[in-house]
Amino acid sequence: MTKGKQIIIALFSTISCFIVSNYTFKHYFAFLGVLALPFVVKRAFLLCIWFILFSYFRLHEAMPFLEPFKIPKLLALACLIGLSWQLWMNYRNFKWHPLHTWLLCFAFWVSISCVFASNRAESFEMLSGNFLKIVLMVFAISLLPTHISQLKKIPFLLFLCGLLIASITLYNKHYEIGLVEETRVTIGRAFGSMLGDPNDLSLVLLFPLSFTAVYIFHGHIISRLIAMLISITLLAGIAATESRGGQLGVISVLFMSLLLRSKNIVTPLIITALGIMVLFIAAGIENRFVSTASTGTIDESAMGRLYAWGAAIMMAVDHPLTGVGLSNFYNNYYFYSVHWDGKNHAVHSSWFEILAENGFVGLILFAVLLVKTFQLSYRLLKRLKRTTYQPLSEGLWLGMISFSVSGTFLTQGTTWPFYILLSLLIATDRLTRNNEQLHQKDLNHGS
Known part of the structure; x- marks a missing residue:
């Protein structure tokens, strides 16, 4: 060990002993936090990736022993510190993307809708506690990466987290933990986790499936087999939720993944049709359709959606510009539903x-943002x-497809899924454009 390292260790030990003996452990951890700032600045995007994983997969809720550590809040703080430092030191390297503008337009209108909300306290709590954080993290995720290789690591981390959540889902199914409607599996329903809704749980599992469906066709044979095994586990987890929105998302991922590799549409249609039958039988969803067909009526779940959509239209008609306000649909359902x-x-x-919550203007702005993101x-x-x-x-494209299809039946307009895809697409576009420009300069210089 060099003399310099010995001096640093001795100094650190002396300061640590002084803080422990004269102050509380809070001061000590604050001291450690200051020492960690260089790591935070240098590895800001790595911390940002873990923030994505914790926020999207709700890892701290799936594993409750992590809850006391407040990991998402710590990671969010670290990301913002890193982003602030990067903006201050390297602001010339950051380029504004047109999708940033459309995102801010939509966020501005969501904020306006909160001002005119039927329950302002509820709306502003959702705005400050969730939505504005999502918007802020879109900028962090899209601007922090400095090289495309950083983004290439994300799919494999998605595989691991998706496998973890799917395994917990199947475990809960086997031991009948947190079941709703007797058979539909959830995670953390007892303490109000987002994964406590089987529809939301299925959507969480759809995101990694979009990437495993791609990597089955790329890489070495071993990596393809691993991707296939993870895909089967994810499909089993989605089937256990018995979510029809989730099943439609799976169908869209399967069809589009095959279509990307087929010169005609017939083969993907045949394989997808066979997959639909297997999937519906495995999930037990065919019972709902059989019951509907035999009675000639729409089942209770489907009718509930139709009543809710009708209430949403009535809310928008009554408040055409701003709607009833962010997070106010649930509280206003009684006043606008016909049932x-x-x-x-x-x-x-x-x-x-x-x-319903942002009016026709909000829907138009969100639709423009979605179309631009698809483009x-x-x-x-x-x-x-x-x-x-x-x-x-391809993984991001399939992610957009699955969100759009399953989002038709799942409530995810102002939560993480779409905005993570948006930020990753902006980052990919920015970094691959830089690579193309550098490559073009090299070619011009060589000629």
């Missing part, structure tokens, strides 16, 4: 959620074809 069964219901649709994803799909970044672009 009352003694309790309020969620809207069960991202599009009707935006319409960017499609351009990346074409631009990065036959490059080392092709699996990443």
Whole structure:
């Protein structure tokens, strides 16, 4: 050990002993936090990735022993410190993306809707406690990475987290923990976790499935087999939720993944049709359709969605510009639904959620943001074809497809899924453009 390292260790030990003997452990941890700042600044995007994983997969809720550590809040703080430092020191390297503008326009209108909300306290609590944090993290995720190789690590981390959540889902199913409607599995329902809704749980598992469905066709044989095994586990987890929105998302991922590799549409249609039958039988969802067909009526779950969508339209008609306000659909359901069964219901649709809570203007802004994001994803799909970044672009494209299909039946308009995809697409576009420009400069210089 060099003399310099010995001096540093001795100094650190002396200061630590002084703080422990004269102050509380809070001061000591604050001291350690100051010492960790260089690591935070240098590894800000790595911390940002873990923030994505904890926020999206709700790892601290799936594993309750992590809850006291407040890991998402610590990671969010670290990301913002790193982003602030990078903006201060390297502001010339950051380029504003057109999607940032559309995101801010939508966020501005969501904020306006909170001002005119039927329950302002509820709206502003959701705005400050969740939505504005999501918007802020979109900028962190899209601006912090400095090289495309940082983004290529994300799919494998998604595999691990998806496998973990799917395994817990199957464990709960086997031991009948947190079941709703007798058979539908959840995670953390007892303490109000987002994964406590089987529909939301299925959507969480759809995101990693979008990438495993891609990596089955890329890489070495071992990595393909691993991707296939993880895909089967994810499919089993989604089937255990018995979510029809989740099943539609799976169908769209399967079909689009096959379509990307087929020269005709017939083969993907046949394979997808066979997959649908197997999936519905495994999930037990066919019982709902059989019951519906035999009675000639729509089942209770489907009718609940129709009533909720009708209530959403009535809210928008009554408040055409700003809607009833962020997170106010549930509380207003009684006043606008044509059917009352003694309790309020969620809207069960991202599009009707935006319409009801932010009015027609909010829906138009969100639709423009979504279409622009799709256009960017499609351009990346074409631009990065036959490059080392092709699996990443295909995974993001399938993620957008699955969100749009399943989001029609799941309430995810102002929560993490779409905005994580948005930020990763912006980052991918920014970094691959830089690579193309540098490559073009090298070619010009060589000629």
